Amino acid sequence: MTPFPPSKTAFITGITGQDGSYLAELLLSKGYEVHGLIRRASTFNTQRIDHLYRDPHDPSRRLHLHYGDLTDASRLVSLLSEIVPDEVYHLAAQSHVRVSFDEPEFTANTTGVGTVRLLEAIRMIGLETRFYQASSSEMFGATPPPQCEDTPFHPRSPYGVSKVFGYWTARNYREAYGLFAVNGILFNHESPRRGETFVTRKIARAAARIALGHESLVYLGNLDAVRDWGFAPEYVEGMWAMLQADRPEDYVLATGTAYTVEDFARLCFDHVGLDWTRHVRHDERYLRPTEVDALIGDASKASRELGWRPRTFTPELARIMVDAELSMLQGPTAEVAPFPGTWPGLSGRPMAG
Template identity: 80%
Template sequence: MKTAFITGITGQDGSYLAELLLAKGYEVHGLLRRSSSFSTGRLDHLYVDPHEADEKGVRLFLHYGDLTDSSRLVTLLSRIRPDEVYHLGAQSHVRVSFDEPEFTGDTTGLGTIRLLEAIRMIGLDTRFYQASSSEMFGATPPPQDESTPFHPRSPYGAAKVYGYWAARNYREAYGMYAVNGILFNHESPRRGETFVTRKIARAAARIATGLEQHLYLGNLDAVRDWGFAPEYVEGMWRMLQADAPSDYVLATGTAYTVGDFVRLCFDHAGLDWTDHVRFDERYLRPSEVDALIGDATKARDVLGWTPRTYTPELARVMVDAELVAIEGPTATVTPLPVLGFERPALAS
């Protein structure tokens, strides 16, 4: 049985990755920040009653800790000694990073170096995945691949560039198996409610059911490459199964504006979006990223990874999940795409 350690396990990607690894027979350990409210809702369906566990027993364990606490990271990694480390934890909201640049740099940037240094100090023979981001490309024109220069346009993007080069440096300096997964936007019903795709899908469902009247957004012209999160975490896992460490872009190679996503969601809910969407300048960033469109040729050729879900279907799935949350299982929904593992739960 392999053992994996996941930072950011309570987030969208962390929960799907935990689900995937458990299905593959892993023992999974996750880093959980202490807070006054519960943050494990995306993992509830994965818990096993110790009295009802199969012959493999309980295989999901959560540990309190923080990416700003080096000593705790050393303690946990020394005890768990994972075969694979998936570093997904971060302050990951781009707009918020302008309001909290220092905190973003400390967690998203320095958190990566703390984790890498803990692995090096302990002498762990582990494989390390760094969650890099398409936001690192920023102002660099698309299409963007592994050789495209970085030009971040936010504190979040800058912090991710630091983490990217930290992973590269530890691979080159210490022979560590460290990879960067440069993932373009990937969404799902488990996306946080403050992220634009979930915000749009949720508003479309709530307006359609009479719970709200308007949706307030900023820049509708930003172009993004949106995929389906469960497929992207499968790509993360494939990166750590390769014979040699390298860096990979995961993307669909398709381009849609935020306005396109609005239209797709509202059309599926039977609404005219122009009747309900309002502009609010508070949601504009001080510096915008105009277009992110990825080229995942390397991942296809080396890892055999290809996306199976594209933006129109993604929008329908996300709106349907919101309708189920409001109306219950009687809501009429679009079937989710066929995946290589179990249908993802519609946890929020």
């Protein structure tokens, strides 16, 4: 098969995360050449994208990974100068809200100031690119729902504060330097690739393991927290659409529906025929010093201007995630395959930089 020439080049920070892996798949399917930033570690952390190196329809190897870090400004300058991307998707962050209370300085340095380093690298180079900033519904915090692009921010965690900093940094570079920079204010979006410490994956995994007799209880924090949960693969479509628009704007992506953590637990355990109240226990260690009671998004602007609409809602999302956990536990590669559709190992992985 003759490789087709890439239409555009994209650079993704956070490519090894849930959103980064789905975004890489989407862009590769559109003919992009994709470059991703990964941190150097003593163990490999690329499970979510390993399968992309084994795509028989991609003999040209249009996916390239580069070692680097958001705390290393000079490395960002050299990489962007080398790659010259048409689009930059900034997804990397210390993204766990509860952990941000334990590591506020690290969260601010990566999630907040890391955005400045990346945008300043683009400005210093004079790079003509389109920039996507992964903003978060956590920026709204204590502000009552529904929340849209014009809703005031009231963050309730170091993570939320850092995301507000990144949001206004992107806005400032757009207004001060004319950069095509957009903020995607994404409400909670989940998938089988979600990290195991995030509450939806934790619940789905527990429901499957308990159903198969591997354990009996799961411990959770605030069961009354209300969230707007969507499906991650659909949300990366919205990210891409924002950078294809005629002018840079900020957009909320959300389903507009509200479910509590308790609701999500009930949906997951119902799917495997279990009573959630027999298996869920409260643990105060998982509570945050300041809680966010309710996040419910209004994505009318994205629907109107981008044609983006959610297709998967919380009840179906719970079934998808539990089924994926059951498949992994019951499959022949359950002990080593951490994500559906991916395979362990590193043979043949090209590294750049």
